[in-house]
Amino acid sequence: GQQLNQSPQSMFIQEGEDVSMNCTSSSIFNTWLWYKQDPGEGPVLLIALYKAGELTSNGRLTAQFGITRKDSFLNISASIPSDVGIYFCAGPTNAGGTSYGKLTFGQGTILTVHP
Amino acid sequence: DADVTQTPRNRITKTGKRIMLECSQTKGHDRMYWYRQDPGLGLRLIYYSFDVKDINKGEISDGYSVSRQAQAKFSLSLESAIPNQTALYFCATSDPASRDRLDGYTFGSGTRLTVV
Numbered sequence: 001g002q003q004l005n006q007s008p009q010s011m012f013i014q015e016g017e018d019v020s021m022n023c024t025s026s027s028i029f030n031t032w033l034w035y036k037q038d039p040g041e042g043p044v045l046l047i048a049l050y051k052a053g054e055l056t057s058n059g060r061l062t063a064q065f066g067i068t069r070k071d072s073f074l075n076i077s078a079s080i081p082s083d084v085g086i087y088f089c090a091g092p093t094n095a096g097g098t099s100y101g102k103l104t105f106g107q108g109t110i111l112t113v114h115p
Numbered sequence: 116d117a118d119v120t121q122t123p124r125n126r127i128t129k130t131g132k133r134i135m136l137e138c139s140q141t142k143g144h145d146r147m148y149w150y151r152q153d154p155g156l157g158l159r160l161i162y163y164s165f166d167v168k169d170i171n172k173g174e175i176s177d178g179y180s181v182s183r184q185a186q187a188k189f190s191l192s193l194e195s196a197i198p199n200q201t202a203l204y205f206c207a208t209s210d211p212a213s214r215d216r217l218d219g220y221t222f223g224s225g226t227r228l229t230v231v
Contacts, residue, residue, distance in 0.1 A: 009155070033220075042119075042205050042222030043158070088157060093174075101146045101209040102173065103220070105157035 002027050006089055006106030013079055014114050021109045022073040023089030032072040033090040033103070034063050043088055047074070079113050086110050118142050119223035121206050127229045128196050136191045136226045138206030144219075146210070147189040149173075149181060152203040152225075161204075164189055196230040203227050 006023045013019060023032070031050055035043035047058050049065035049072060056063055062075045076083055086108045093102035119140045128134050140147065145166050150158040160173030162181040170181055178200060182190045193200055204226045210219035 004157075006157075040224070042207075042224050044222070045220065090158075093160070101148070101220075102160055102163060103150075103158070105159070107155055107157045 002091075002093060002104045004089055004091060004104055004106035006109055008109060009107065010110040010112070012112045012114065015079060015081060017079050019076040019079055019083070019111065020073060021087060022071060023106050024071045025091065026070070028069040029091035030069065031092050032063070032065050034061075034072070034074045035088040035090060037086040037088065037108075039085065046087075076111075079111075081113050081115055084111055084113050117224065119206055119208055119221050121204075121223035121226050123226060124224065125227045127231060129231055130197055132196050134193045134196055134228070136204055136206075136228070138189045138191070138223060139187050140189075140206075140208045140221075141187065142208050142210070142221055143186075144208035144210050144221075145186060146208060147183065148207040148209070149179075149189070149191045150205045150207060150222075151175065152205060158205060161191065193228075193230075196228075198230045201228060201230050 004023050004025050033048050034046045036046050037043045047056050047063040052065055052069050053067050054065040060077045064073055088108050089106040090103045093104045122137045148163045149161040151161055152158045159175050161179050162173050164170050164183045167183050180192045206223040208221050
């Protein structure tokens with residue numbers, strides 16, 4: 001089945017540093033989603049990407065939809081302690097076809113920010 | 116009040132017991148989903164439903180069943196719980212009007228289930 005491979009699995013950084021994480025797939029996706037999960041909560045959407053090459057920002061977050069449609073990255077600039085959490089990439093199950101709302105998730109990147 | 120509410124938030128149960136996890140939503144969405152989260156594996160789809168009369172298996176449905184009691188309610192049952200069903204379970208809803216634009220997805224806060 002479809003798989004999304006996310007890296008790195010975990011990151012330990014100092015407050016103020018920039019962060020970069022990525023997600024790759026062997027299948028083409030027509031949508032890439034980036035979620036953040038705070039401890040004890042469900043995932044919350046950060047950025048949605050719908051077009052190859054698209055670069056979208058949300059505050060200090062920037063995400064790009066890779067040209068090959070098989071990868072995406074998420075950058076966080078000037079990290080702060082509240083950036084701590086698990087970051088997931090996700091895409092529609094059945095990749096280029098109609099997913100009917102089903103999502104396939106990456107394994108997640110655990111981010112720890114030291115003050 | 117949360118848009119998607121899951122109960123209970125935490126539950127410990129014994130092997131072999133039947134347990135039900137409940138989900139209710141105020142989003143008015145027709146589509147509802149149950150996902151399971153395990154460390155290092157992300158979220159995986161268990162079951163999904165597009166309306167009260169529609170139930171579909173997801174990636175990992177074995178050992179689970181669901182019931183869509185109303186548009187706003189979608190319950191997940193473990194018929195005979197086993198330890199490897201220990202996980203964090205999430206209910207979610209989405210808006211079919213957005214078709215494959217998936218930014219309308221809303222997750223509940225999760226149920227942490229431990230099977231001993």
